[in-house]
Amino acid sequence: MRSPAALVLTAALALTGGAAVPGPATAAPDRADAGPAPAAAARVASGARVLAVSVDGLNPAALRRLGPERTPALHRLLAEGAGTLNARSSRELTITLPNHTSMVTGRRIDRRTGGHGVTWNDDLRGRTVHGAAGERVSSVFTVVARAGGESAVLAGKTKFSLFDRSWPAAVDRTTIDADPVKLLRAARAELVRGDRELVFLHLALPDVAGHASGFMGRRYLDAVARTDRILGRLLRTVDARPELAEDLSLVLTADHGGRGANHSDRTRLANYRVPFVVWGRGVTHGDLYAMNPQRQNPGTGRPSYGAARQPVRNGDLANVVTGLLGLPAVPGSEFDDGHDLVVR
Template sequence: MTVRSRALVALAALALLAPSSATASPDRSPETASTSAGSTRSAAVAREDAPAVRVLAVSVDALNPTAMRRLGREAVPHLWRLVDEGAATLNARAQYELTLTLPNHTSMVTGRRVAKRAGGHGVTWNTERPRSTVHRAAGERVRSVFTEVAAAGGSTALFSTKAKFRTFTRSWPRAIDRTVIRVGDDDALVRAARADLVTHDRALTFVHLGVADAAGHAHGFMSPDYLRAVEHADDLVGTLLAAIDTEPTLDDVVVVLTADHGGVGRDHAQADQLGDYRIPFMVWGPGVEHGDLYDMNPTYVDPGRSRPRPVGRQPVRNSDLANLVTTLLGLGAVPGSQFDVRQRLRVSGGR
């Protein structure tokens, strides 16, 4: 099947998908808009009209949208390609409570906020703790996008440049089929991820790139070294996009790219600073229409320069990744999730 025909099939399938059966209103706060622990996957799992796509989720650690604008399309063409050809915004938001790597990535894969007291995942640390799990942090069993894909019979893989991501493998060992950690070596990681994409038919591949974050901490975010690192990250994203462009077996891959936080000075822990909490969110691939995510999603609110609390109508957040992935794969919302529970984040005319 060609890329164009695959795209038409996927787009038609996305248009046929019904919203999740969760009862919460999209305008209610995440505290009350969570799926129950006992909820089941959508019937879309077994439906013939489920989207014929796979998902490549990419997190560019510390990708400040200001860097993309400053560098421009010539310097970071692959990131801008996702904007210019896909559904995207450069004004999404990180988690309200913390702008740290592990807490935000845990929100990405669980669809939960951070604060345990509000039904969140409770992961507040940002280092590798060899005995830590998400379940222990939350005080209960926590489901993730990995568990939902695995339960539906799909294969998943996790690639990261930071050891702390082993928290996910410890938490969901039966749901993540392959974990590759290459500490500080983004090039080797992307080579491994590209090879895995080509040789394995996985429903979900999650890739974390850390090069921009490392440069920001060492030299300052928005420094020349940081901007060069963003260019490097763009090259790595380009390697993955080139594989999708040239390998016939990858013409069904949808890319979802976001970030955990930005950065100000040499840090990103100031959750109340725009440079820390403003991030990109981009979706590109078969069945995805070009457009601004806020224009395509009137139930979401463009926050401007503000930092909305996780109550009421929401901006696009990195935590929307979990249930966007389940939507693209024809699955129901992640049980216990709090963001996009009704799976209404649209990336096409149908979904």
């Protein structure tokens, strides 16, 4: 049986990372979007679990600068998993909340072309994804819930209350805390307890440091290294439990990069280039573009959504997760909606 959704707000710190854009009118929370799964509905693959990690503001150039000595966990994921340091953010905006909404819905941003419509980047209480899109929008959380599974959202910024507010019947736990150590403890507890199919973890340290003292500066690089240590502790938790290592897949990406004062210029390579890595549970090691000739390595370019061969995008996360769990694609999604991104 599914447990009631619980919202735990343990901090009041919201750092926005870019100018806010007013959003459209609000719709009521979609409490009908999840519920008891019909008898014929898809079920989560036996034992399958996914930890989805977004490292806010992770410029892939930081990994090259820091090397495996200061970012051993991220380099391990790349060495053992299927990944690229040349994925793309959403094309319309390179700011936090719109890109994270693309990650969990598999949709572009622009509502006029079927996107989710979330263009603001503040904690606007009362707003929902459904209100932004002008229609009900499904998410990876609702797909998991319909299959009888559970999801948790652990985030470092209060703006992520948008997810619980939009899908209250599908997000079983939301913990928001600006303290990354507390989020680490919560994530480790979720992994060890082992009764949720999806844990979505947002780590904000690089973005916070970037806005405070400049992206790719010393404090920013230190924040990336500290984030790597958090990931390393999570990987050691997995390593210490063979049953967890057998069942768990990890998907890691970022909402945007950044260099200098901010990351709001959507046409700047340092802002729109992000990592994308899948690791664990049967994942094949390799470069995602070499493994997926139907995808186009964009070099330094910024392909449109109409390009015949698409790059790997952070919005692919939603349906990479559903595929790893043995579930159908998110209804209404666009990115990897055919589960064609090969990772194993």
